[in-house]
Amino acid sequence: MGHYNLATMSGVDLNRFAGNPLRGESSPSARARTPNIPDGLPAKAFNELFACLSAAELAHLSSRMVKRTYPKNALIIYEEDLTHALYIIQTGKVKITKMHANGREVIIAMLSHGDFFGEMSLIDDAPRSTNAVCKERSELLILRREDFLPILSRNSRLALNLMRVFSKRLREATGKIASLALMDVYGRIVQLFNELAHHKNGKHVIEDPLTQQDIANSIGASREMVCRILKDLVSGGYIQIDHRVVTIKKALPAAW
Numbered sequence: 001m002g003h004y005n006l007a008t009m010s011g012v013d014l015n016r017f018a019g020n021p022l023r024g025e026s027s028p029s030a031r032a033r034t035p036n037i038p039d040g041l042p043a044k045a046f047n048e049l050f051a052c053l054s055a056a057e058l059a060h061l062s063s064r065m066v067k068r069t070y071p072k073n074a075l076i077i078y079e080e081d082l083t084h085a086l087y088i089i090q091t092g093k094v095k096i097t098k099m100h101a102n103g104r105e106v107i108i109a110m111l112s113h114g115d116f117f118g119e120m121s122l123i124d125d126a127p128r129s130t131n132a133v134c135k136e137r138s139e140l141l142i143l144r145r146e147d148f149l150p151i152l153s154r155n156s157r158l159a160l161n162l163m164r165v166f167s168k169r170l171r172e173a174t175g176k177i178a179s180l181a182l183m184d185v186y187g188r189i190v191q192l193f194n195e196l197a198h199h200k201n202g203k204h205v206i207e208d209p210l211t212q213q214d215i216a217n218s219i220g221a222s223r224e225m226v227c228r229i230l231k232d233l234v235s236g237g238y239i240q241i242d243h244r245v246v247t248i249k250k251a252l253p254a255a256w
Contacts, residue, residue, distance in 0.1 A: 038062055041141070044114030045088045048165060052157035064147035069139050076132040076140070077118065083128070084121040084145035089113055092138025093208065097131045097217075107218040109172075110135075110196070110208065119165055122148050180220050186229050186256035188219035193239075197248055209244035229256055 037046045041062065050058060067090070070076055076094065077083060087094075089111055096108040096117060108130055111117060117132055122145050152158050179188050192215065197204040212230065216223040233239045233252070240247040 040067075040090065041065075042088060042090060042114035045116050049116070049158070049161050052161060053151070053155065057151050057155065061143065061147065061151060065141045065143050067139060067141055069137070070134045072134055072136050074134045074138075076134065077128050078131050079128055081128040084125075085118055086116060086122055086143045086145075086148065087118045087132065088116040088141040088143070090139040090141060092140075093135040094138060094140075095133050095135055097133060098129075099131065105217050106220060107214065108176075110218075112208070119162065121145065122152075122162070184256075185219065185221045185225050188221065189215065189226065189229055190252050192218055193246065193248060193252070197246075204248040206246040206248075210246065211244060232256065 037043050038058065041050070050061065053061070065088075070092075076087065079098065091113060094111045094115075094117070096111065098106045098108060100106070109117075118128075120126075121128065152162070179191055183191065193204075193206060196206045196208070196210075198207075199205075200207075212223050212226050215221075215230075216226045219226075230239070230241065234241060236253075238248070238250055238252055240249055
């Protein structure tokens with residue numbers, strides 16, 4: 001495992017940038033020199049967090065990122081872990097979960113290329129609140145807190161981007177809590193399908209394979225209840241399931 005220097009791969013000449021890369025707020029001329037998205041850094045993570053950085057700041061952070069490959073079902077982080085780092089998904093898929101004492105799993109989020117997690121540990125000293133598990137072989141970039149904080153402390157725009165991420169996570173959590181409290185199981189399935197489906201060839205498709213247990217764990221329901229509802233939707237011609245890929249063929253009914 002070695003440092004993954006994104007700035008070098010993208011051809012950024014560090015000699016062009018005078019001064020300390022941790023100098024704080026960038027001048028207009030420095031911002032004008034900000035490079036395009038470095039090779040290896042997913043566009044989504046760049047745009048949501050790092051696009052505000054100067055070229056020198058970006059080069060410094062990218063030089064501190066470490067690339068790691070995890071096999072399918074690998075546990076990347078676990079609840080109560082005391083590690084402090086941000087993880088950016090280059091390739092693969094990761095699920096964020098919580099485990100009950102009885103062994104029941106709740107899926108908080110399904111993440112893929114460009115998504116990132118672990119950002120709260122960049123700020124506080126609390127243990128990890130969730131697990132992160134690879135759904136398939138995945139390659140991740142890891143940025144440690146000690147490498148991130150010096151630039152964060154001097155760059156208000158990066159701090160604002162991080163607050164936007166926290167706000168987004170909070171809204172998502174609020175929506176999930178509301179659905180658990182106010183919707184029945186069918187309503188939560190419809191909401192999940194709407195979140196995961198995308199338009200393809202005139203239809204709405206959920207291409208990431210989902211097991212019935214995945215769906216149940218995502219919405220806080222039993223697999224048996226999910227199975228009954230899916231069977232009714234298939235028999236009614238509303239959805240098609242082929243090798244765990246769900247195609248929504250027509251508008252789902254308002255109630256089940």
